[in-house]
Amino acid sequence: MEIVHVYSKLRSEFGRQCLFSDRPAELLLDLPPDPSLTLSFIQKNHRDQAVQACWETSEHQLNTERFETGSCGINHMEGGWPKDINPAEMEQTIRFRKKVEKDESYINSVLQLGSVMEHCIRQNNAVDIYQECFEDEEEVEEIQEPPSAKTVNVFRDPNEIKRTVTSLSWQPDGGRKLAVAYSCLEFQKSSKDMSLDSYIWDIENPNRPEMMLKPASPLVCLDYNPKDSHTLVGGSYNGQIVFWDIRKGNQPVEFSSLEHSHRDPVYKIIWLQSKTGTDAFSASTDGQVLWWDVRKLAEPTERLVLDPSREGNLDQALGAISLEFEPTMPTKFMVGTEQGLVISCNRKAKTPAEKIVCTYDSHHGPIYALQRNPFFPKNFLTVGDWTARIWSEDIKESSIMWTKYQMSYLTDACWSPVRPSVFFTVKMDGVLDVWDILFKQSDPTLSLKVCDKSLYSLSVQDNGCLVACGSQLGEATLLEICSGLSTLQKNEKSLLAAMFERESKREKILEARQREVRLKERSRSEQSREEEVGREEGEEDPKHLIARAESDFYSLVEAEVKRREKKDEVMKEKDICEEKDVKDEEQRGTSE
């Protein structure tokens, strides 16, 4: 029903002035409620709705730009002397002092103050408030709090063009300083403007590096001398070894000659234990491991070619990416190669052929980290491709423990120097994982996303509490691990020893079983060969293998395609049926 109000005006009255007058209200329309309409409405459930009459607020977080602070001391100058007295003149000052001491109010106040002072001093002497009352009591069981870590500091590369942090080294004896090596490892990506410097940072001051090291070519790896915390040795991108003494400035004291150095970037350099404390050895992807005496870097003292066939042939040599050296076993060392092989070597062997003791076929890709467990030197950790593996020296076939395949590439790992069952790994997605194998073996105990780009290197300080990891953008992040993961737990060593033993035994049994199976097969094939002399060898050469693989592949693909076609047909039929159903429903709807 339309509500309409009609307003009419005579034409002759157009333009006339408006004469307003009052009139009583006129009822135009009265719509009473229609109870039948309530049937199309449902009453809503009562709901409590809070309303507040106040102004709207919102919360925002801001991060200000980096504010550079510096701390400096102020020298207090003497002041307060009245104008006519020259503080430098002893006579005048003494005279002034004597005058003040004779003043009555001075005497009174000092007497008063003196009594208060005496009271305080006597208080101190009466009770020793620093006494340890509960020393003898045993430590209470700690409440297991969830593991955590917090970022303490971030050290950013001050140059504009950011380089990757390829290596970190803590200063020995306390570790207030962190040496960080920066270089660009991506093939041909380093620009001419890229700075060549590497820095030593004081962990308290993230604004400015404490010291800059200026090599001739960017450093790929860096190591502090464990015996002398002022000397460092570094391996650079062009294969040279460089030696610094911080007391002598930031230019290298000595560097190795180009002819005798490595021909590829030096990926790892480690100080050795020796009487003179000046020996180091380095490894590079050119397939050599060179020993150096830092006093005479013109030539290496020894050379080892990583040729698995033990012929010393440089062409067949495997490129080395990581090195491992444990001061408790000075004659043995291990090398991790680009091809995924770990080579265990003996330094004291008489002939170069004997230097290579054995190999472990470990990963599908380069082995980026290799380290023995500081508490159980017979077991070592390797990291490469997408897993981390723990090995026992005696078992060469396979690792005794391994993590499952992770989502991204693992780039570095190290054991905790304090807890034998804890190790840290860093990945290409910027995540730092802390694994505690006594607690959980399938997943890391703690997983922290440190940065968005990939993390390249990792180093733990000797106290096991501070971890530094370096990223692709030149940021070195310093994290503090919670005390639960950095203090030795009860029985940890024995439990871990039992675990390693158990796993090694398992591997040994598996190995033995495999050997048996192989032996049986061989004996069987030998028997069959004896019976049928004229038959060809069962081995297929590569061409046949390829042909077979191709035919297998195609037949599989065809089978899959056929299966999919069948599925599509079934789906189409179903669709048609569904469409029919829908149409039926519509028809039914409109007819109602």
Added chain:
Amino acid sequence: MGEEVEAQMKRIEATKGVIGTLVVDPDGVPIRSTLDQSMTLQYAGQLRQLVILARSAVRDIDPQNDLSALRVRSKSNEIIVVTALVYIQSPSKV
């Protein structure tokens, strides 16, 4: 009267555990000290500021209150500062 002061100061200095004493006038001038010159100056300068801050803190909270003693305990030792409101009139102003 001067001897009493002397006697008292000597007593304090001789007490067990006391390393040194220092008397400073309101202008910051050290009147009497058993420490060497540089230490005296350092203590006088640093502590003056601290005392002013502590006093203002106490009086802000309760205007009727006033600072009587300030003790700073550190790893190696403790510094006790005792202050008086009655200022010594400097002789030259008299």
